[in-house]
Amino acid sequence: MPSHLALLSCLLVLLLSLDKFLLHYLKRWLSGGGGIIPRIPTGAFKAHSHRPMAAAGRWSETAMLVIDMQKDFVDPAMGSPVLVAGGEAVVPAVAEAVAVARERGIFVVWVVREHDPSGRDVELFRRHLYSGGKGPTVKGLKGAELADGLFIKEGDYKLVKTRFSAFFATHLDSVLKTQGIKNLVIVGVQTPNCIRQTVYDAVELDYEKVIVLIDATAAARPDIHLGEYSSFALALLFYSPCQIHMKLALGDSLCIC
Numbered sequence: 001m002p003s004h005l006a007l008l009s010c011l012l013v014l015l016l017s018l019d020k021f022l023l024h025y026l027k028r029w030l031s032g033g034g035g036i037i038p039r040i041p042t043g044a045f046k047a048h049s050h051r052p053m054a055a056a057g058r059w060s061e062t063a064m065l066v067i068d069m070q071k072d073f074v075d076p077a078m079g080s081p082v083l084v085a086g087g088e089a090v091v092p093a094v095a096e097a098v099a100v101a102r103e104r105g106i107f108v109v110w111v112v113r114e115h116d117p118s119g120r121d122v123e124l125f126r127r128h129l130y131s132g133g134k135g136p137t138v139k140g141l142k143g144a145e146l147a148d149g150l151f152i153k154e155g156d157y158k159l160v161k162t163r164f165s166a167f168f169a170t171h172l173d174s175v176l177k178t179q180g181i182k183n184l185v186i187v188g189v190q191t192p193n194c195i196r197q198t199v200y201d202a203v204e205l206d207y208e209k210v211i212v213l214i215d216a217t218a219a220a221r222p223d224i225h226l227g228e229y230s231s232f233a234l235a236l237l238f239y240s241p242c243q244i245h246m247k248l249a250l251g252d253s254l255c256i257c
Contacts, residue, residue: 059105063181065166067111067188067195069094069150072136072143074189080143081129082136084190086218086225091147093216094187098150107179108156110146111166111188111198114139121162165197173205183209187216191228 072080074087101108115122117138119130129135137144152158161170176184184207186195195217202210219225 060107061180062104062183062185063107063109063176063179064098064101064185064187065109065111065198066094066098066150067166067186067198068113068190069110069147069188070112070137070143071145071147074147078143080136082126084218085220086222087189088147090187090189090216090218091149093213095149097185097187097213097216101185102153102155106185107176107181108153109166109172109175110152110156110158111161111172111194112144112146112158113137113162114144114160115162123163163197164194165201166194167198167201167205176207182207183211185211185213187213189218191217191219191225196228 069087069091071078072082073084074091076083076088098108113136115130115135115138117130117133117135119127119135122130122135126136130138134141146152157175159166159170159172159175161168161172163169166172184202186198186202188195195212199210199212214226217225219228
């Protein structure tokens with residue numbers, strides 16, 4: 001293994017060995033010392049506009065970004081050339097994270113790709129995938145729809161991007177700052193591309209806490225997915241520890257942290 005990969009792996013192991021400390025710190029930030037957020041049926045939650053005032057006030061500075069959870073990216077049945085192999089497996093975790101976010105009064109932003117049928121607004125290296133009005137996540141086609149089980153509800157926000165970062169050439173930062181958002185929770189696909197770019201841009205834009213849920217994000221392979229968190233661990237060496245955190249998988253429980 002190349003020396004730099006070995007270093008990243010060691011850093012990831014070190015970070016995971018500190019899970020109890022990280023979880024304690026994050027749970028204190030989120031719940032004032034409360035415990036793990038339990039699994040709760042999705043249908044039990046109300047829309048954003050009907051959230052209790054107490055919950056809305058407590059979580060009013062936090063938003064969840066749900067990135068690229070569309071059929072062309074996560075549904076193997078689509079036969080899409082941009083399928084993320086690990087994406088289908090995390091759909092339930094993403095759905096659950098969104099349900100918990102809504103219940104907590106967290107502002108949910110659905111970040112999606114909806115491209116021109118000609119592909120003229122897509123990255124140069126992907127334009128060969130578009131012809132005859134068809135291609136990955138073309139606006140109005142089935143592949144651009146959210147994965148089965150995921151729905152945009154009243155009070156949520158939909159944002160269209162055309163590059164990896166949710167902030168690049170979009171009005172996302174303006175929308176979030178107008179809402180008074182200071183902290184972000186990020187879920188979706190895929191870790192080495194859109195997740196990473198969005199995380200780093202969020203840090204550069206001075207969001208105070210940027211949280212990535214490990215088991216509600218995915219990449220083409222598990223080693224790529226976890227390897228990317230090694231690079232996030234490196235980022236901890238350069239940024240304040242409160243800026244980038246990771247959620248460690250905890251059996252049957254889900255903790256937004």
